[in-house]
Amino acid sequence: MAFSLLDRQSAIDPDSPGHVPAHFHAGFQFSNLQFQYPTANSPTFNGDFNLEGYAGQSLAIVGPSGSGKSTVIALLQRWYDANGGHALIGGVSIRDYALSAGLRSHMSLVGQEPVLFDMSIAENIAWGSEFSATIEQITDAAKQADVHDFVMTLPDGYNTRVGDKGGHLSGGQKQRVAMARALIRSPKLLLLDEATSALDSTSEVEVQRAIDRAARGRTTVTIAHRLSTVKNVDRIVVVNEGRIVEAGKHEELMQMRGIYADMCRQQNL
Numbered sequence: 001m002a003f004s005l006l007d008r009q010s011a012i013d014p015d016s017p018g019h020v021p022a023h024f025h026a027g028f029q030f031s032n033l034q035f036q037y038p039t040a041n042s043p044t045f046n047g048d049f050n051l052e053g054y055a056g057q058s059l060a061i062v063g064p065s066g067s068g069k070s071t072v073i074a075l076l077q078r079w080y081d082a083n084g085g086h087a088l089i090g091g092v093s094i095r096d097y098a099l100s101a102g103l104r105s106h107m108s109l110v111g112q113e114p115v116l117f118d119m120s121i122a123e124n125i126a127w128g129s130e131f132s133a134t135i136e137q138i139t140d141a142a143k144q145a146d147v148h149d150f151v152m153t154l155p156d157g158y159n160t161r162v163g164d165k166g167g168h169l170s171g172g173q174k175q176r177v178a179m180a181r182a183l184i185r186s187p188k189l190l191l192l193d194e195a196t197s198a199l200d201s202t203s204e205v206e207v208q209r210a211i212d213r214a215a216r217g218r219t220t221v222t223i224a225h226r227l228s229t230v231k232n233v234d235r236i237v238v239v240n241e242g243r244i245v246e247a248g249k250h251e252e253l254m255q256m257r258g259i260y261a262d263m264c265r266q267q268n269l
């Protein structure tokens with residue numbers, strides 16, 4: 001279940017004080033994790049959830065609907081606190097970071113539905129840097145997200161207004177502007193929750209190309225139902241009933257002939 005950044009309600013004060021690391025180390029570790037949503041009747045993770053994300057590597061989390069994939073991202077961003085076990089980033093408990101300055105400023109999320117504002121393309125991208133970016137930084141982020149060439153075809157270039165909710169742009173163009181917005185702050189941790197799942201296959205290829213490039217050498221967590229989009233990540237984990245049941249590269253998981261291989265077969269991969 002993917003929630004957009006703007007829709008989230010969290011009990012945690014974004015200005016809460018805490019650790020502001022000089023160098024944010026994006027490797028993370030969940031061990032014996034327990035977590036239950038405040039309004040849920042049963043836990044999502046029951047103390048048997050163990051997951052490590054290695055710094056500089058791309059990780060994909062796959063598994064059945066409702067298995068807790070998006071919850072991992074919500075916990076990394078500290079929209080909620082774990083109820084038990086350990087949730088660490090860079091060896092530090094997630095709850096010990098200063099929420100905005102220490103934690104969230106080092107990560108970017110790209111979700112299924114990009115939230116663009118009725119402003120120019122430049123402003124929509126600069127939003128990711130809290131409007132502190134120069135035009136060079138904006139164009140650089142746009143190039144990384146493979147949207148610069150498209151922007152250059154527009155009569156007003158970066159000054160083009162995208163319309164209400166980005167309505168003047170196609171789904172793929174919107175998503176690449178959202179990628180540029182995510183990349184402008186050079187996030188140490190890039191979180192992608194079904195970032196290509198709402199796109200047609202041509203747009204999916206374009207956005208996926210930008211994602212693959214952005215993920216190179218960066219700690220990245222990808223959630224995707226379409227397994228073709230995660231074949232090339234460094235490590236895939238399969239979550240089921242609150243725990244990781246398989247982990248490895250695509251080829252290794254295929255050889256296991258387990259849940260992942262079954263899911264691939266269902267998708268004709």
Ligand SMILES: Nc1ncnc2c1ncn2[C@@H]1O[C@H](COP(=O)(O)OP(=O)(O)OP(=O)(O)O)[C@@H](O)[C@H]1O
Nearest residue numbers: 001002037039040044064065066067068069070071
């Ligand atoms: N805000 C919330 N409040 C209460 N329960 C929630 C909330 N978000 C998710 N859940 C529940 O927690 C469990 C895990 O949800 P999560 O969204 O992490 O699963 P998912 O694997 O990402 O699913 P999907 O593939 O459908 O997106 C589900 O049972 C879901 O109903």
